[in-house]
Amino acid sequence: MPPPRTLRPARLSSADLLQLGGSGLRARPLRAVLSALGIAIGIAAMVSVVGIGTSSQAALDRTLAQLGTNMLTVAPGNTMFGEAATLPDDALAMIKRIGPVTSATAVGTVTDTPVYRSDRIPAGETGGLSLQAAQLDLLATVRATINHGTWLNAATARYPAVVLGSAAARRLGDVPTVYIDGRWYRVVGVLDSVPLARELDNAVLIGWDAAKQYLDFDGHATTIYTRCVESQVENVRAVLAATADPESPDEVNVSKPSDALAPKRAANTTYNALLLGLGAVALLVGGIGVANTMVISVLERRAEIGLRRSLGATRGNIRTQFVSESLLLSALGGAGGVLGGFAVTGIYAITRDWPTVVPNRVILGGLAATVVIGAVAGLYPAIRAARLAPTEALAAA
Structure with missing residues (x-):
C-alpha cells in the first residue's frame, strides 16, 4: 500500500x-x-x-561651454609689507607674447572717481559703481555682448563717452549721460551680464585714452583678461605671474573665473x-x-x-x-x-x-x-x- x-x-x-x-x-x-x-x-x-x-x-x-573655460585673469596682489601692489606698465604686452595666449586685454580702475546719474546727487550716494578704463578689445576677450547701443571705438574712446555694465545700467536708470568729476559723459551703450567677469556688471567703462586725458588715470592695469589655447590653460596659468611681473611674481594674483563657481x-x-x-x-x-x-x-x-x-x-x-x-x-x-x-x-x-x-x-x-x-x-x-x-x-x- x-x-x-x-x-x-x-x-x-x-x-x-x-x-x-x-x-x-x-x-x-x-x-x-x-x-x-x-x-x-x-x-x-x-x-x-x-x-x-x-x-x-x-x-x-x-x-x-559657450563662453569657454580658457580665460585667466591677472590682478595685482599685496606687497610683502601689506600694501597694494601695482602691475608694471608693460605687463599686458608681456602677457601677449606667451605662445598659447590667443588674446589679452585689460581694465584699470580710475580711483576716487564716483559716477552719478545727475549733478544733483549727494556725493556719498555712489551706488557702489566702479569707473574702469577699458581697452577696445575687452568685449572680444571676455566674450561680452552689447544689450543696446554700441561699444567704444577708436573715436569715442578718446572723448567723454562711457558704456555701462548691466547692473550699473539698472542702478543708474535709462539715462543718456552720467556725471563724473564735474563733467557730463554720454552713455553710448549698455552691456549684457558677463558670466565670467561679473565685476564688469557693476562697472562704468571709459576709453583708456579718455581716462588719462580727463580723469588723471595712471595707466596701470588692475585686471588683465587672458584667453589661451584650451589644452594649455594650466601651463599658461603657471607662468602668468612671472611674465606679468618678473621682479615680484609673488605680488600677482592669477585666477580662473570658472573656479569661482565652485x-x-x-x-x-x-x-x-x-x-x-x-x-x-x-x-x-x-x-x-x-x-x-x-x-x-x-x-x-x-x-x-x-x-x-x-x-x-x-x-x-x-x-x-x-x-x-x-x-x-x-x-x-x-x-x-x-x-x-x-x-x-x-x-x-x-x-x-x-x-x-x-x-x-x-x-x-x-x-x-x-x-x-x-x-x-x-x-x-x-x-x-x-x-x-x-x-x-x-x-x-
Whole structure:
C-alpha cells in the first residue's frame, strides 16, 4: 500500500498576488489614494530637488561651454609689507607674447572717481559703481555682448563717452549721460551680464585714452583678461605671474573665473541636501500612513482572513497577501511621485530656459525607496494578520 500523500498548499503566482493586492486596494479606493499620496509627495520632493539642482548645473555647464573655460585673469596682489601692489606698465604686452595666449586685454580702475546719474546727487550716494578704463578689445576677450547701443571705438574712446555694465545700467536708470568729476559723459551703450567677469556688471567703462586725458588715470592695469589655447590653460596659468611681473611674481594674483563657481555649486549641494532631508521626512510620514492603512485593513478584514484560513490558506499566504498590498500601494505612490517630480523639474527648467535633467539614479533610487518602505510598512500588519486563528477571526467578525 503506497504511503499517503502529503498535501501542500499551492503557491500564489505573481499575477495572483498582484490581482489579490489590487482587489484589497480597490475595496477602499479613497484610503488607498490618500496613503499613496504621502509616498508620492516625499518621492516628488526628492526627485524635483535633485532634478532642479542638476538642471541648474547643466545650464551652468552649457554657459561655460559657450563662453569657454580658457580665460585667466591677472590682478595685482599685496606687497610683502601689506600694501597694494601695482602691475608694471608693460605687463599686458608681456602677457601677449606667451605662445598659447590667443588674446589679452585689460581694465584699470580710475580711483576716487564716483559716477552719478545727475549733478544733483549727494556725493556719498555712489551706488557702489566702479569707473574702469577699458581697452577696445575687452568685449572680444571676455566674450561680452552689447544689450543696446554700441561699444567704444577708436573715436569715442578718446572723448567723454562711457558704456555701462548691466547692473550699473539698472542702478543708474535709462539715462543718456552720467556725471563724473564735474563733467557730463554720454552713455553710448549698455552691456549684457558677463558670466565670467561679473565685476564688469557693476562697472562704468571709459576709453583708456579718455581716462588719462580727463580723469588723471595712471595707466596701470588692475585686471588683465587672458584667453589661451584650451589644452594649455594650466601651463599658461603657471607662468602668468612671472611674465606679468618678473621682479615680484609673488605680488600677482592669477585666477580662473570658472573656479569661482565652485563655492556656488557647494552651496547648491548643501541646499539640496537640506531639501532632500525634508523629502526624506515626507517619505517617512508617507510610510507611516501606509502602515496605518494596512493595520486598519487587517482589523476590518478579519472575516476575510478567517474565511481564507478555514479554506486552507496558510499563514504564509496571508502574510504574502498583505505585504503585496503594501508594496503595491507604495509602488503606486512612488510612480506618481517620480512623475510629479519630473513634471515639477520640467516646468521649472522651462521657465528658467534650462535643459531638463533628472538623473536615472534618482528615479531608480526613488522607486527602490518605495519598495523598501512598502515592505517595512506592510510587514507588521502582515504578521499580525497571519497570527489570527480562523475561529478567532470569524468569531470577531
